[in-house]
Amino acid sequence: MLMNRRRMLVGSSVFGSALALGAPVVLGQAKQRVVVIGGGPGGATAAKYIAKDSGGALDVVLVEPASQFVTCFHSNLYLGGFRSLQSITHGYDKLTANYGIRHARQMATQIDRDKKQVVLADGTRLSYDRLVVSPGIDLKYDSVPGWGQAHEETMPHAWKAGKQTEILKARLDAVPNGGLIVMIAPPNPYRCPPGPYERVSMMAHVLKSAGKKDAKIVIIDPKESFSKQGLFQQGWDTYYPGMVEWLGPKIHEGVKSVDPKTNTVETGFETYKNAALVNVIPAQMAGKIARDSGLANGSGFCAIDPETMRSTIDANIYVLGDACIAGDMPKSAFAANSQAKVAAMNVRAELTSARAFPARYANTCWSLIAPDDTVKVGGSYASKDGKIAAVETFVSKNGETQTMRKEQQGENMGWYAGITNDMFG
Amino acid sequence: MKMRPLIALPMIAMAASCLAARAEPAKGDRALGEYLAGECVACHQVTGQASGAVPPIVAWPEDQFIAVMKSYKNKDRDNQIMQTLAGRLNTSEIEALAAYFGSLALQPMKN
Known part of the structure; x- marks a missing residue:
């Protein structure tokens, strides 16, 4: 029994x-x-x-x-x-x-x-x-004035994968040449620190591949700096010149409001009207x-x-x-x-x-900037002074060879297969 | 001379699969190795399959495994991730990992 x-x-x-x-x-x-x-x-x-x-x-x-x-x-x-x-x-x-x-x-x-x-x-x-x-x-749906859960289809966050990701892709693919994408980036701390900027890279890649060279992506960021900033910004200059504009808080002076009905984003610096796509990644x-x-x-x-x-x-x-x-x-x-x-x-x-053995932790985050150009950041960690503290960290450098960047994309794909097998297999 | 790890490792792994039957008895702490291996199997397949640019590390002779890890620890081999992770392993931890991965069998590819 x-x-x-x-x-x-x-x-x-x-x-x-x-x-x-x-x-x-x-x-x-x-x-x-x-x-x-x-x-x-x-x-x-x-x-x-x-x-x-x-x-x-x-x-x-x-x-x-x-x-x-x-x-x-x-x-x-x-x-x-x-x-x-x-x-x-x-x-x-x-x-x-x-x-x-x-x-x-x-x-x-x-x-x-x-x-x-x-x-x-x-x-x-x-x-x-x-x-x-x-x-x-x-998600903190009240962290961006004018935006909320009711607007996550018109202004998708896609910070939880699934349907939201599909909506964002459909909207991205429909952006016309000359169209404007506005990303409202999240404040710290948030899931996947390089994620918004890899996303911008992928958006730019899609636009470029479709011949939409006059489309533009503006990032309204509440942070003074972001993960792998130098690597991303050089990558954007190299692969997508003139397409990506990153604005820190001293320039845009904060998001004053968004209007999902008109796809408008108002900042202290400028108001962006009739955006083809607004990607709101709120506080978490x-x-x-x-x-x-x-x-x-x-x-x-x-x-x-x-x-x-x-x-x-x-x-x-x-x-x-x-x-x-x-x-x-x-x-x-x-x-x-x-x-x-x-x-x-x-x-x-x-x-x-x-x-039980002493705790030790590790992390690596790969980011794809363009086909065959992947950068990474990571480190090893252990318990120290009451927190999980970095023991040693590393980050890719500007000027790495194309061969190395391509190999890192191979690592990225291999890692995905390995870690998903480790989680779900 | 710095070796290209992604070329060198599969060759060692092939050798390992031939030599595994007469490997020396484990001297490392396998239980410790199994725990430490948690870091490795976030990328390397525990089945012993290669994926992407991530080579297999299963069923190597222990002395080969130890030698490769020490070369990363000493930064004689390129790869920031491997240098960082090997860098904080002491000799007994590397031996423990060698004992654990050396004890695993290559699993046939499914699908």
């Missing part, structure tokens, strides 16, 4: 009944349970490593409403015509089939920290011994479930212990990826994957006899 029921649960990607989740006594309570909220890079990696390395000793449940995940990383390459959307879309079937992870296809609506339970959208209460929270970011914060559960501080993100990735608020909870405050590490999929392995190791050490 027990085995039959277990087999049924393990084989199912959707939980059929509240009984199955809410009553661990039915399962004999033989196994301690780890619940993972969020099936992105952090959550998928954590679930996989906890399940795989515990060899079935722990009951791992991944709470994620979607059946597939479209990666934000390499979505700019889709925008630029270098990848299909399908090639950046990944299912959870291998995680459930290969490692016995159970996939609860529901939204987590509440964390009852006192009872150590996650409440799902249908009211099911899922008990946990340890909880991994990896919800990614939420940790996903709602993390904030509602009291795991975030005043910054909107969640403080963690840099040795373990454990929440500083609740010792039974780990927070990963874009939702956490990761010190010197950027908010990137690579970083989330790295953090997830530290968390997974510590969860297993707490619940099983697994060994």
Whole structure:
């Protein structure tokens, strides 16, 4: 009876009944349970490593409403015509089939920290011994005057991949020669620091390839400087001369308002009317479930212990990826994957006899500027002085050979295959 | 002389697959190696398949693996990522990685 029921649960990607989740006594309570909220890079990696390395000793449940995940990383390459959307879309079937992870296809609506339970959208209460929270970011829809969630189709953000990415691509492909694209870049901290600027590069590539040489891209940036700035700006001058204009806050003096009806962006410096495309990338914060559960501080993100990735608020909870405050590490999929392995190791050490080693982290972000011209930034990180601190970092340099830049694009593609296999395979 | 890693590594890997059967017993801490390998498998396929410009690192003779990692650590080989990641590994950590990856078998390509 027990085995039959277990087999049924393990084989199912959707939980059929509240009984199955809410009553661990039915399962004999033989196994301690780890619940993972969020099936992105952090959550998928954590679930996989906890399940795989515990060899079935722990009951791992991944709470994620979607059946597939479209990666934000390499979505700019889709925008630029270098990848299909399908090639950046990944299912959870291998995680459930290969490692016995159970996939609860529901939204987590509440964390009852006192009872150590996650409440799902249908009211099911899922008990946990340890909880991994990896919800990614939420957008601050009120951070750009005049713009909000109701306008995300007319002025797409495409900072969560999927339908938004498709909208942005369709709009980009429809920009006429002589048309204007305005990107409102996000303030720190945000997901994928080089992302907006790689996106601009891909937009320029699409325009150039279509012969729309008189189209223009203006970036309204709230930051004084940005990731890989010198590399991007030289790349824009080289490949897309006169097409890209970056304006820092001292020049544009802030976004005063946007009007989605007329595609107008008003800044303190200039008003851009009848833009062919306005890409609003707003300010960001940790996903709602993390904030509602009291795991975030005043910054909107969640403080963690840099040795373990454990929440500083609740010792039974780990927070990963874009939702956490990761010190010197950027908010990137690579970083989330790295953090997830530290968390997974510590969860297993707490619940099983697994060994725990000192935390170490790594990150690299590649950015495609033009075909066969890819630059990278990255580093190694460790716990130091109460935060995740950089041990050594590197960044590409202007003047690198074309051969080297082309090789780096090969690395970029190889990395994508490797890391998505590491997360979802 | 600086070697081009992307050319040199597949050759070593081919040699590794031939020599794996008579490799020396592991002297590194495999459990430590498995944890440290988390950094490697963010790019290198644990199946041993090459992808893009990222070469396979599975099933090498341990002494070869150690030699290559030390050459990155000493910056005798080019690649900023590998120099950075190898740079903070001590000898026992490199041996642990060699033991772990050396113990893995090349998996046949699926699809």
